[in-house]
Amino acid sequence: MKSMLLAGVAAILVPFSVSAQAQDQSSATAAQEQGANLGDIVVTARRSAETLQDVPVAVTALSGDFIERQNISDPTDVPNFAPNITIEQQPSSLSAATIYIRGIGNNEPSAVSEQGVGVYLDGVYLARAAGAVFDLIDLERIEVLRGPQGTLFGRNTIGGALQLITKKPSNDMHVTAKAGYGRFNEWYARARLDTGYIVGDVIKASLAYQHRQGDGYVNNTLTPSSQDPGALNAESIAVGLQADLGDVTVNYNFDYDDRRGTPAFFQIVATTPLAQNYYSQSPNFGGAPFLVSTERQGTVQQAGFTDRNGNFRYGSKTRVQGHGLTISYDAIPELTLKSITGYRKFFQDTILNLSGNGVLRGPVVDFTSPTLVSIQDVVPYTGNNAPQKQWQFSQEFQALGKVGDFNYLLGMYYFYEKSSESNQQALTIVTPVAGLPFLGFPQSVADGIAALNPGLATVGVNANPVQAFGGTSQSMAVFGQVSWRPSSLDEKLEVTLGGRHTADDKTIYLAGDVSPVQRGRRSFDNFSWLASVSYEVIDDVMVYGRVSTGYRSGGINPRAGVINGFNPEKATAYEAGIKSQWFDNRLRLNVAGYVTDYNDLQVQQFAAGSGGATSLIVNAGKVRLSGFEAELTALPFTGFQIDGSVGYVKTDYKTFLFRDPGTNTLLDVADQAKPLYTPKWNVHLGAEYSHPIGGGDTLVRLRGDYSYRTKIYFNALNNTAPFNENIVSPSQTNVKARLSVEGLDMGGGKLDVGIWGDNLLNQKRLVYGIDFGALGFAGATFNKPISYGVDAKISF
Numbered sequence: 001m002k003s004m005l006l007a008g009v010a011a012i013l014v015p016f017s018v019s020a021q022a023q024d025q026s027s028a029t030a031a032q033e034q035g036a037n038l039g040d041i042v043v044t045a046r047r048s049a050e051t052l053q054d055v056p057v058a059v060t061a062l063s064g065d066f067i068e069r070q071n072i073s074d075p076t077d078v079p080n081f082a083p084n085i086t087i088e089q090q091p092s093s094l095s096a097a098t099i100y101i102r103g104i105g106n107n108e109p110s111a112v113s114e115q116g117v118g119v120y121l122d123g124v125y126l127a128r129a130a131g132a133v134f135d136l137i138d139l140e141r142i143e144v145l146r147g148p149q150g151t152l153f154g155r156n157t158i159g160g161a162l163q164l165i166t167k168k169p170s171n172d173m174h175v176t177a178k179a180g181y182g183r184f185n186e187w188y189a190r191a192r193l194d195t196g197y198i199v200g201d202v203i204k205a206s207l208a209y210q211h212r213q214g215d216g217y218v219n220n221t222l223t224p225s226s227q228d229p230g231a232l233n234a235e236s237i238a239v240g241l242q243a244d245l246g247d248v249t250v251n252y253n254f255d256y257d258d259r260r261g262t263p264a265f266f267q268i269v270a271t272t273p274l275a276q277n278y279y280s281q282s283p284n285f286g287g288a289p290f291l292v293s294t295e296r297q298g299t300v301q302q303a304g305f306t307d308r309n310g311n312f313r314y315g316s317k318t319r320v321q322g323h324g325l326t327i328s329y330d331a332i333p334e335l336t337l338k339s340i341t342g343y344r345k346f347f348q349d350t351i352l353n354l355s356g357n358g359v360l361r362g363p364v365v366d367f368t369s370p371t372l373v374s375i376q377d378v379v380p381y382t383g384n385n386a387p388q389k390q391w392q393f394s395q396e397f398q399a400l401g402k403v404g405d406f407n408y409l410l411g412m413y414y415f416y417e418k419s420s421e422s423n424q425q426a427l428t429i430v431t432p433v434a435g436l437p438f439l440g441f442p443q444s445v446a447d448g449i450a451a452l453n454p455g456l457a458t459v460g461v462n463a464n465p466v467q468a469f470g471g472t473s474q475s476m477a478v479f480g481q482v483s484w485r486p487s488s489l490d491e492k493l494e495v496t497l498g499g500r501h502t503a504d505d506k507t508i509y510l511a512g513d514v515s516p517v518q519r520g521r522r523s524f525d526n527f528s529w530l531a532s533v534s535y536e537v538i539d540d541v542m543v544y545g546r547v548s549t550g551y552r553s554g555g556i557n558p559r560a561g562v563i564n565g566f567n568p569e570k571a572t573a574y575e576a577g578i579k580s581q582w583f584d585n586r587l588r589l590n591v592a593g594y595v596t597d598y599n600d601l602q603v604q605q606f607a608a609g610s611g612g613a614t615s616l617i618v619n620a621g622k623v624r625l626s627g628f629e630a631e632l633t634a635l636p637f638t639g640f641q642i643d644g645s646v647g648y649v650k651t652d653y654k655t656f657l658f659r660d661p662g663t664n665t666l667l668d669v670a671d672q673a674k675p676l677y678t679p680k681w682n683v684h685l686g687a688e689y690s691h692p693i694g695g696g697d698t699l700v701r702l703r704g705d706y707s708y709r710t711k712i713y714f715n716a717l718n719n720t721a722p723f724n725e726n727i728v729s730p731s732q733t734n735v736k737a738r739l740s741v742e743g744l745d746m747g748g749g750k751l752d753v754g755i756w757g758d759n760l761l762n763q764k765r766l767v768y769g770i771d772f773g774a775l776g777f778a779g780a781t782f783n784k785p786i787s788y789g790v791d792a793k794i795s796f
Helices: 002-013 025-033 064-069 075-080 273-280 433-439 443-452
Strands: 059-063 085-089 097-101 104-106 117-121 124-126 139-146 160-166 173-182 186-199 203-214 232-245 248-261 266-271 316-332 335-351 360-365 373-378 382-403 406-432 458-463 466-484 493-510 518-538 541-552 569-582 587-609 612-637 640-659 666-668 681-692 699-709 732-746 749-758 766-772 777-782 787-795
Touching: 059 064, 064 139, 075 085, 075 097, 075 139, 075 160, 075 699, 085 160, 085 766, 097 117, 104 117, 124 316, 124 335, 124 382, 266 273, 266 766, 273 360, 273 406, 273 458, 373 458, 406 433, 433 443, 433 458, 587 640
Parallel strands: 117 160, 360 458
Antiparallel strands: 059 139, 085 097, 097 104, 117 124, 139 160, 173 186, 173 787, 186 203, 203 232, 232 248, 248 316, 266 777, 316 335, 335 382, 360 373, 382 406, 406 458, 406 466, 466 493, 493 518, 518 541, 541 569, 569 587, 587 612, 612 640, 640 666, 640 681, 681 699, 699 732, 732 749, 749 787, 766 777
16 A cells, blocks of 8 residues: 555656646647637546546546547557557567556467457457457547456456547538558558438438558568568448437447558567577578577568468458447436447458568478488478457447436346467477487487488477467356435535456367367356545545456466366456646646556466476466556647656566476566566657637647657566567657648638658667577567658548
């Protein structure tokens, strides 16, 4: 509790020295242009519409206008503007993301692994983090909810939730179109049509379409620019339909995103001396030179791969699509019944490209050769992960009502999912000739190679493992939440209690190189609860405290050759905060401090036995996470806004069990464990000035943003990831700016034009690392170089 109090004190002081993040930049901007105040921000953090300042939850909201002006194209841009959230795109995939909030998340990309942060699109849960990166072309708002949200949002929101809310069709007919062009031949064009009411005052619709493409930003000399690492060609569609039928409102949404391209260049940054010596000889055998560097490269060679259909490729492709149907019925003024139905599909076919080199050559074991060794193509690691696919169905019923001083929400939830993955891999195991028996070869083979190849000290073993698995997941829940706002206290006090009971059932099969096919099943039950108290101490100043719980579902390890089950993770978070507005709502300051006890961490462990060695997942960790967030927006004078945020996360492992592969003993290495995907500090500072020109509605707007975070680790233990310190993502800063002229009269419409720049300091930052320690190397992806461009938008 002491750390929580210190965090709260620091959070109150820091914003006045560094300025903190605005909750909704565009609302502030619109108000300032009228010389008014920040206005109210409506969020759905508690599954119903409320103003941000009345919700006793730590929430950041980014509006659709701000998203568009900042050219936020997918969720990976959100951490630049919200504290204590990490979203990184995973290597080799065009759509997979790792998401952490307040130190809790999940980095396992498999088709059956559960997230630690829930992602929702119009109230529908997106079960697969592998499909979380898609173009955001039609959003009204993004909400980041920090801390466990297990009562109203359910399982797998143990770290928090990311809500994406689409724009609803407009009452009147509108047409907007926007296009932009930037460095690396990147361009996009999108349009949105709002029909207005097309059947009396009953039905209205919207249709949005976007095409986005660009060349890569790392030059692969083996491919044309359109297939260089970082290249993308994407098509996105969003459809909205709303029917206003008196007491019944029906909203249907469809989204589709098709991506084809080459993921960011994965560059080898460290090797063992054995691997370095072996692959460096590649030119001697007619192969490509071996590239190892800790500096971001601009010109490289990156080999392709022959996929499962026999096609030689460099690129990857993904498809994400979904349907959502929300029906609301105002039965009486005090009761609304709601149904949310969702159906979603995801497909991915990726060329892994995790070797960072051209076609390498080297000596490998070959029993068809007279010398038992021949010169062949060798590769640190690559493959074709395909098909990876998933479909899901969900149904939720809610009853939202009011009885006297009590507001309540009662609900039932059902979810079913089926997913599968097939991963055809190619890799070379590098070993001294004398070490071949440790890989299962007879001693006679090692002796024969040594005798027939004098002077050959190191040899490769080419392997093509196939990892295939799939499964189903079914979840059912009942939940409720009641808030009491006594009218005798002018509704200044609110006391809230909530609970949710969830039953999960999961099945899995393990195939590929696992023979015979292994099948398993696990079931889990959980009760998550919430208690909160808030009080408006003076007008526009509310203090609150809450205790909330959540859990991440258990399951069965897809990476093992046997059925290895593990139990859910659980978290209990204690949070206290203040939400305040000052100076006639020209300054908004929100602060939250928290302590989270995170138990039963799902940890990978070495396991030894008569069958050899493998990796198991066990519940072997316990950690306390503490910290704070502070967010501030201010309008010092008409036309000028400053906003920003600061976040802090302290990670204190209480238990972290590790089985020593040498002695097979279980050790507690809590003092050595690193925080995963979580910087200790993150800061954002933004400033914006707008000024009318020409005497009409036209204005010029200048905005600049600075963001900073401290280093990030990608593995918890150095003794299981020997290159862990080599792939640390170091402290990073980013500076971006935009200058625009908005509201120009254009043939009955309004025209906005702008120029922008990103990574203006041209920082060369390692952003995501993978340690292939057993294969003798580690690699990483780096950020995009400085980029800049122009855009134009017209509205009718």
